[in-house]
Amino acid sequence: MAIRSGRIYLLIFLFLSFNLLAQIENKKKSFVSKNSSEIEEDKIIKSLYALYNNGDEKKAYNKAHSILKSTHNNRTTACADLLLGYYFNKRAIIDSSIYYTNQALKFNTVVNDSLKNRLFSLGYNLLAINYKTRGLLNESKKWHLKGIEASQKYNEKNLYYTHLHGLALTYSELRDYKNAISLFKQCLEYKEDEEIILGSYINLGDIYSEIKDYENGNYFYKKGKTLCDKTNNDQAKTVILIGLGANYQIQKKNNEALKVYQEAVVIADKNELNQLAVVARSNIGDTYIALKKYNDAKVIFSEALQKSIHFGLLQNQNYIYDELRKIAILQEDYKSAYSFFEKAARIKDSIDKLQKIKEINELEIKYKTAQKQKEIEVLKFENEAKKLTLENQQEAIKNMLLQEEISNKNNENTILSFQNSSNKKRNEISLLKKDQQLKALEINQQKKTKLFTIIAFLILLLPIIGLLFQYYKRFKVQHLLNIKQAEISSQKIDGILKDQELELIKASISGQDKERQRISQELHDSIGGNLAAIKLQVNHLDVSNFSNVQKISLQLDETYQQVRSLSHTLLPKKFSQNKFLEVLESYLKNISDASQIKISFIPYPKKEINELNEDIQIETFKIIQELLTNTIKHAKASEVEIQLNYIENILNLLFEDNGVGFDTDKSSKGIGFINLETRIDKLKGSFVIDSKLKRGTIANIEIPVLEKKSKNKIKGIDFKNQLDELKSN
Template identity: 70%
Template sequence: MAVYFKRLHFWMFLFFSFSALAQLENGKKTLVHKNTALSPEEKNIKALYALYNKGDEKKAYLKAHSLLKSSSSNRLIASADLLLAYYFNKRALVDSSLYYTRQALKFNTTVNDSLKNRLYGLSYNLMAINYKKRGLFEESKKWHIKGIEVSQKYNEKNLYYTHTHGLAKTYADLGDYKKALELFKKCLEYKEDEEIILGSCINIGDIYSDMKEYDNANSYYKKGKTLCEKTNNNQGRAVILLGLGANYQLQHKLDEALKMYQEAVVIADKGELNQIAVIARGNVADIYIDQKKYNEAKLIFSEGIQKAVQFGFLQDQVHFYDELQKIAVLQDDYKNAYNYLGKSNQIKDSINKLQKIKEINELEIKYNTSEKEKAIKQLEFENETKKLTLANQTEALKNMSLREEITKKINENTILFFQNSADKKRNEINLLKKDQQLKTLEISQQKKNRAFTILAFLIILIPIAGLSFQYRNRLKNQRLLNAKQIEISTQRINGILKDQELKLIKASISGQDKERERISQELHDSIGGNLAAIKLQLTNLNESNLSNVENLNSQLDETYQQVRNLAHNLIPKKFSNHKFCEVLESYLKNISEASRIKISFTTYPKAEINAMDETIQIETFKIVQELLTNTIKHAKASAVELQFNLIDNSLNILFEDNGVGFNTENYSRGIGFINLEARIAKLDGTFALDSKLKRGTIANIEIPILDHSNVKKNPVQGIQIKNQLIT
């Protein structure tokens, strides 16, 4: 069991040893023209990759999405797509990473051949990594070879060693350790990239461990550990812990191995290293099997299968089902063992269908070696035959004399045999006659016993059949009666619910009517009266009574204040009495407790978001309500992440859930979706939706925030504003 996961985790380091940090940093240096002034698009690319390399991955993700929507430059779009592909690859979301990698290749149309092929090399590496995560090694091998060709053509050393490392991993996965060690040691010569050196050290350690050269393995692991501590690389630490754990497990030091694996689980969970977390848990389960803690192992393998299905790890699923089958056999649970075997074979069949090319290079080598072995065996066979012919000639003479003696003895024995056989046949005939007589007596006795048992069975069966018939009729009548009672009770409940709904509707309508009546009365009595008086005074205004202007101003201010008070009364009290972010946090907390969905809410900058216009706050609150309602109704999610970011007078709302997702091409828009689009359009905003089956849904909303400056309170401006409100 340990050997399998040993191989798995040294695949894993390939996916993380060439982290996005190193790749994108190199990309940043070469995708921008050297010795020239940076254009706006080049500045955007540099800023985007700088965000990611600093560890601010969420902001880089948001900015990349923003650039995809706003930019018309193919070069900038391709760079943003490549960053998103690295972002999803790190989180083991293979489908999303493959999609954005293909998009990067599609928009890679820059005139500069060097830049174009640099981006091709990075994209080919991502394609190879993602296919290796799925267990499609021949497909991964193809993309690494294409990457080597591109990097050699334009003398890209970093990319050349990156793809060389990936190709070495593929050979190791296919069992060709000799070629793998040769390529990994070649990668150690490249001193300009510590990530490649670290990956080579760990993979060489894994190979020596599989070859049971544990001292060599530990020496390379220690070199890798030193590099990890120097660069603060948690991914490398986790992989080294897996390697050390496997080493201890192969040496039957189970307690030390368990400690290493558990430390790897903690680091992987903290850093969202999904496949490392799956592998480490599988290794913990293997230790439990060795310790005969079968129930704990079954629990961990079941959780591992769910994670492997979620992230599309086919080889992990096969291994977990195989291990569950072994546990079931050990516990004499052959029914579940058969079910696990069927599931394992089903996944293996799907892998065979996806992987069209099957180890062509290895077969060629085997064919050449087998031909040489055949030639050597043919020569050895000819030499042996010559020796045997000489030995057989001497033995043939001895056999001739022995055959003559044997024939004499056989003739004597045959005569005795025929005499004995005649006596035996007579005795057998007598015994058969006696057996026949006994059998006839037994048959007659069996017939009598059978007739008696049938008669007794019929006597007992008839009353039982009558009772069962009556019981069935009674049960049938009781079921019909229960069904009618349930139908009557449901009709009553529906009637009560409808009455309650009518009462609530009537109460709501009466409340609205009272509010309208109050607003109408307020407008008519106070505001209308003031306006009528102002109009009358303006009509009679002339040079003789210019002193009334101050009186008019005071009346206008009073009317304006009444309009403001009326408008503020219409705004919900929770926004006027509390800060916007506090109201939204309280609402999300209540929804989380009621629906048992874990909701994460972050804002930046909080003070500026609280200071937004109340109209935008109210509409934003309703948009969040609509998104949460759709998630609760349809997504079956257990976690939701909500982010508010106010950047350059634009409010970005990022809403993401981990639900079942949906196919955006076949999705029919409902009333809630239409209302959501209408609210966003009302605010001149934009709306992007990204979803896929079994991957969750992401909603990205951009709303422009206008600068609403306060109006100065001088008489002329006050009149203009009030006239606008009236009209």
């Protein structure tokens, strides 16, 4: 932030305190009856304060010194000293302000206790303000407490709340926010002075904002704004709006901050509050930077810079150039950033030079003040001498001679002291000028060093940026190559898997063709020939010739055995030689080794499953084969779990893989899926499949198993038995 509002208002409140002095001074006239000399002294005091309050401060300063030289009235002396105390306080010449305030308290010997107490209370307030300005906060607190005690003694409410407000400010500076908040809230109870209430609202807003309680901070700022609207105090209103905007800005409520800052700009421009207008514009620029609206920020900072240059606000110019430098760096405009850096450095040099001139002027003022004090002391001494001369008329001649000698010696001593002090001051001034020259040389040297440092930094920065750019390009190319290599590897793996699948399919088809050829040859050569012979014999059968019937029976037996032998050869050899589960586990192990898929197989109970009907075992085997084939072709799975349970005449097959899955609502049924359903329907079983993308597939198959029954005899056997019966008859 460019400024905190409480600090501006503190200065305003100090000026209001002096107006209070004049008001209290005017009230003093109504308390006691006065003689003609006292009335004349009151007129002098009134005219003195009128000059100061109307802006003729230099005339008031000269008149106050004139009064101190001429008056013999302690009350008038005290009031003149107090005015000089306020005069030097306003110019931040704290030592002189404290001196004249102490002088005012020293000559405050008014008989009337109430008037005396008022003057003490005002003096205590000024001492507290001076020590606060110097940074001696505990000393400031001491004088405010004395002022509160003095104002309470005679029930001076205005002075009491003035000291209470000052004490609250001191606690705030000491960061004792708890006591500061309590005292400012007490000040809000005093309804007779709107300036004290307004100052309390603003300072409460500042304190709550400092302790990050923005809700209460905004509440008191808004209360102060309402009072400003009522009293048409545009200057305080502008300060409040800047404080509100700062709170919104800290809370990241940048749009609200912009709104109140812009309102502050309008009021400041309208009432020619030039420094506040510059501060508000600078804060708008900071808000635009936070919103990354760098061009808008540059425009508003340029407006603020023009006003700062026009009105000679060097500190504000320095702040604006620094902000413009930051914007240029953010926009990577390093040439402009360096230009703004140079301008800011020149402004800082100007501020340092003006500060030195100000210090020299302050030394001259202190010197002149010391001269005036000595002159006053000399004149007072002369007045006392004259009084003694008048009182001792009998020894006038002797005393006059002695007085002349004393005055001559005093004059000689004064001249000598003046000469010594002037020589001393000249030497001090010449030393200060030499110090200035040395510091100017040091500043120039620092500038050159900074310039060389920046150039060296830029020279090093350029190759670093180039290397980073090359590294970024290489990294990007390498990243693209890695992606392409991953795609190529994935394609190669998919190709290998597909080749393996094709080999398996080709091998399966070749085996099936050979098996069909063998079965066809067997049916044609053996079974077909026998059936043809039997047909011929049956056609020419002579029932009376029993030997022919026996031949046909024997040929039927032979054909029956050939059919049985052929049906058994269609079964896997291992089924006839090994148990069902051993054959299945061996098959799953071979598939796992060939495909690198981890297959977990859990059968229960093994004995009962091994004893199941061969038809069910063969169909179960082929179902598992089909499920595994689909997994290898489509699922891209790394793990498969198969559970085969036989419980309560139900054979349950649970098949689960961790593959890519599929959408059951959208996918079409392939040949494999249809074959599965056909086999399960043939066994009067049920089939449920559950799958989702990227979550694998689960197939749940239940097959009912009937009780073991004796096998039905085939027609050929029945026909043979009939022939045997016929033979026996």
